[in-house]
Amino acid sequence: MSEKNREARRSARERLQQERAEFKAREKRKRGLIVAASAVGVLALAGAVGLLAVNMGKHKGGGGAAGPVSAPSGVNGKDDLAIPVGATDAPSTLTVWEDFRCPACAQFENAFRPVIHELEKAGELKVEYHLATIIDGNMGGTGSVRAANAAACAQDVGKFAPYHDLLFRNQPAETDDAFAKNSRLLELAGTVDGLESAPGFRSCVEDGAHDKWVEKSSEAFRTGGFSGTPTVLLNGEAVFPKKGEENITPDNLRKWVTEANKGKKAGTETPSAPGSAPASEPGATTPQGTPAA
Known part of the structure; x- marks a missing residue:
C-alpha cells in the first residue's frame, strides 16, 4: 500500500x-x-425560579399606605404573616411564598393544586401561604399588591382558598398589570360563591385595607434570604425545585408527605378562623366531611 x-x-x-x-x-x-x-413532570420550574429571582434593591414593597398594619382574620405564624389552609393539627406543613403576578407561581399552583388539596382533605397536610410582591418591583405596577390585598380581604370572609386558586387560574401575562385594577379583582370575585356580596369585602378591596400587612409580608420575604418565588418548604425543608437529589413532581410531593407522616395521625381539627377551609374546589369537604367554605 x-x-x-x-x-x-x-x-x-x-x-x-x-x-x-x-x-x-x-x-x-x-x-x-x-x-x-x-424532571418536574408538567413544569419547567427550575429555570423559572432563576428568571424570577428577587430584585431586592429596587422593590419598595406595598402601596406605602399610611396607618397601622391591619392583618387579615385568622392569620398565624411569625408576625401573623401566614394564611393557613387545612386541618390545624395536620402532621405536615407546606410553607409557600408566592406572588399573584409570578408566572412560575401560577405554574406551581396549577400543576400541584390537585395533590395539595388531596392531602389537605385527608388531614395529611396544612399549607401556610405567605404573600410577596416582587413582580411589582421588577416589572413595575401594583398588581401584586392589589391582588394580595384582595386575597387578604377574601381571608376575612372565609373565602381565601377558592379566591387564591381563582387568581392563579386567571393570572394575566407577567407584563400585563391587569390585577392592578380593583374592578378586575372584584369581577373575578364575582365567580366565587358568596365572596363579592360578603359584608365588607368590596370596601376592603377598594380601600386597600390590608395594604400595610401586604407590605410587611413582602418585607419579610425580602429579608428572609429567599431567592425568588415560589419558595416552597415542606416541614421547613426546601422542596422547590428539588428535595435533596429528587426533583419536585406531584407524585414526589405526595411521597415526601407520606414519608414525613409515617406513624403520625392525620389531622381532624377544622380551623375556626375565616378562610381556613382545607379545600377550595366545588363540592370538596373538610376532614370531618362537612361542606367546605
Whole structure:
C-alpha cells in the first residue's frame, strides 16, 4: 500500500472518530436537556425560579399606605404573616411564598393544586401561604399588591382558598398589570360563591385595607434570604425545585408527605378562623366531611 493511500485511510479513520465523538457529545447534551425538561413532570420550574429571582434593591414593597398594619382574620405564624389552609393539627406543613403576578407561581399552583388539596382533605397536610410582591418591583405596577390585598380581604370572609386558586387560574401575562385594577379583582370575585356580596369585602378591596400587612409580608420575604418565588418548604425543608437529589413532581410531593407522616395521625381539627377551609374546589369537604367554605 502506498504512503498516499495509508495517509488517506488514516485521515478517514480520524474523521470517523471525530464524527463519532461529536455524535456522542450531541446525544449527551440532548439527554441532559430531556432530563432537565421532564424532571418536574408538567413544569419547567427550575429555570423559572432563576428568571424570577428577587430584585431586592429596587422593590419598595406595598402601596406605602399610611396607618397601622391591619392583618387579615385568622392569620398565624411569625408576625401573623401566614394564611393557613387545612386541618390545624395536620402532621405536615407546606410553607409557600408566592406572588399573584409570578408566572412560575401560577405554574406551581396549577400543576400541584390537585395533590395539595388531596392531602389537605385527608388531614395529611396544612399549607401556610405567605404573600410577596416582587413582580411589582421588577416589572413595575401594583398588581401584586392589589391582588394580595384582595386575597387578604377574601381571608376575612372565609373565602381565601377558592379566591387564591381563582387568581392563579386567571393570572394575566407577567407584563400585563391587569390585577392592578380593583374592578378586575372584584369581577373575578364575582365567580366565587358568596365572596363579592360578603359584608365588607368590596370596601376592603377598594380601600386597600390590608395594604400595610401586604407590605410587611413582602418585607419579610425580602429579608428572609429567599431567592425568588415560589419558595416552597415542606416541614421547613426546601422542596422547590428539588428535595435533596429528587426533583419536585406531584407524585414526589405526595411521597415526601407520606414519608414525613409515617406513624403520625392525620389531622381532624377544622380551623375556626375565616378562610381556613382545607379545600377550595366545588363540592370538596373538610376532614370531618362537612361542606367546605
